[in-house]
Amino acid sequence: MNAVVLAILIMVTLSLARVSVVFALIVAAIAGGLYAGMPLDAILEAFNGGLGNGATVAISYAVLGAFAVALSRSGITQGLARRAVQRFHLEGAGARPRRVVLALLGCLLLAAISSQNLIPVHIAFIPILVPPLLTLMNRLELDRRAVACVITFGITAPYMLLPVGFGAIFLNDILLNNLNSSGAQLGLQVEAAQVPLAMAMPIGGMALGLLVAVFFSYRRRRHYDDRALVGQQDDEQPATKLDEDAGLRGWQKIVLAASLVGTVVVQLLTDSMVLGGLFGFALLSVSGVFRWRAQDDVFTEGMRMMAQVGFIMIAAAGFAGVMQATGSVESLVTSSAAMIGDHKGLAALIMLLVGLFITMGIGSSFSTIPIIASLYVPLALSFGFSPLATTALVGTAAALGDAGSPASDSTLGPTAGLNADGQHDHIWDSVVPTFLHYNVPLLVFGWIAAMVL
Secondary structure, eight states: OOHHHHHHHHHHHHHHTTOOHHHHHHHHHHHHHHHTTOOHHHHHHHHHHHHHHHHHHHHHHHHHHHHHHHHHHHTHHHHHHHHHHHHTTOSSSOOOOHHHHHHHHHHHHHHHHHHHHTSOOGGGGHHHHSGGGHHHHHHHTOOHHHHHHHHHHHHHHHHHHOOSTHHIIIIIIIIIHHHHHHHGGGTOOOOTTHHHHHHHHHHHHHHHHHHHIIIIITOSOOOOOOOOOTTSOTTTSOSSSOOOOOOOOHHHHHHHHHHHHHHHHHHHHHTOHHHHHHHHHHHHHHHTSSOGGGHHHHHHHHHHHTHHHHHHHHHHHHHHHHHHHHTHHHHHHHHHHHHHTTOHHHHHHHHHHHHHHHHHHHOOHHHHHHHHHHHHHHHHHHTTOOHHHHHHHHHHHHHBTTBTOTTSHHHHHHHHHHTTTSOOOIIIIIIHHHIIIIIHHHHHHHHHHHHHO
16 A cells, blocks of 8 residues: 555554544554554654645634634624624524525625635634634524534635636646646646646535535534633633623724724735734734733633644644655555556546545645656546646646545634634634535545546
8 A cells, every 4th residue: 555545545544543633643644654664763753744835824824713703802703793693583492584695695605716716724713713704603503514514615615617817826827837847848738727627526526515515415504502712711701691792992993994904905915924913913912802910811712722723734744744645645656557457437537546645745836836746747648638627627636635634724724713712623614614615525526627637
């Protein structure tokens, strides 16, 4: 068995058995490295070398968590949620308005799509926007697994289809450039306009999975308790009822609005979620929405709320470092090609499955394409796949495993927001639902696209 495949299977099995994802990543990295013949000190060196790649994202989440807790301390988010509950008559055990559920899911979907293509802040919006909505979701008895599927779709599918924002980077700068550079000697020339066309069918499969998740799989009511956010004391944010208006002054509300806008603007200007979150937190600190001497407590609470996500991202970067150091990624592709024979349909299926394992190990579709394009393009052309079909194969193989991976920000992001009160399990409520509803359709529709384009 290939070392990468073995490591992924160990990581997924331990995670499904409710073992800590961080522990599962470390054990799987060591097992994969040893199986590949690496000495233990080399494994640890590769793991430690990769840790730094996840540190930036981890500290970004910690700072954004602090900003989210600071917003919560102002009382404005609880007031908005309370008004929504009163406006839609959600107190008590009355009938749940389906239109309210769909409107809420639609707003979250639009916010997620905008974070990739319109205002490219990526996952920064989740810990700020989602936790204040948890009380409203509780009143609606909305299954948070549906919310996780909606957000994951919004932060993955758009950049694979729309060539703006992060989509311009994925489709043009990475996918198109690697396809043409890998196929230059073989006569392959793909135009920029062809890439979205090639990815339309696989993303259509993801859209079908989204509809199944919202209207079938997780349509039923699911009860959640009203709890304080993780890291907050119950007397700071009552768990049994929504807070009353905090009585903020007019200038304080202006500062609140400025902190929200400023956080986005600073992140876009500096390309740093850390600086954006710090700017918003600093504005709230001087606004008086919480006591000056409570700054350290608020910041610590926010970091504590995001601690799990941060440590998983750091460990995932170390895991990816070991997987690349084994050299087993390339051998996985070459050994798979050897078993295909002359079966074109089997070739497409094997390439997609290998892409699934590679992306789940590396944790990023952006980082997967440079690794597989140089190997997949000659292989696909040798089987007679057209330029469109080759594009669909490489793009889908890279996208597979982004959603549904325990170590991907596509699942860690939704968990960071939905588990703010400790009632959303990362593996069974984010990873498994998104894997079933997105990776399976991507595999099927990606294979169809490769065979018909």
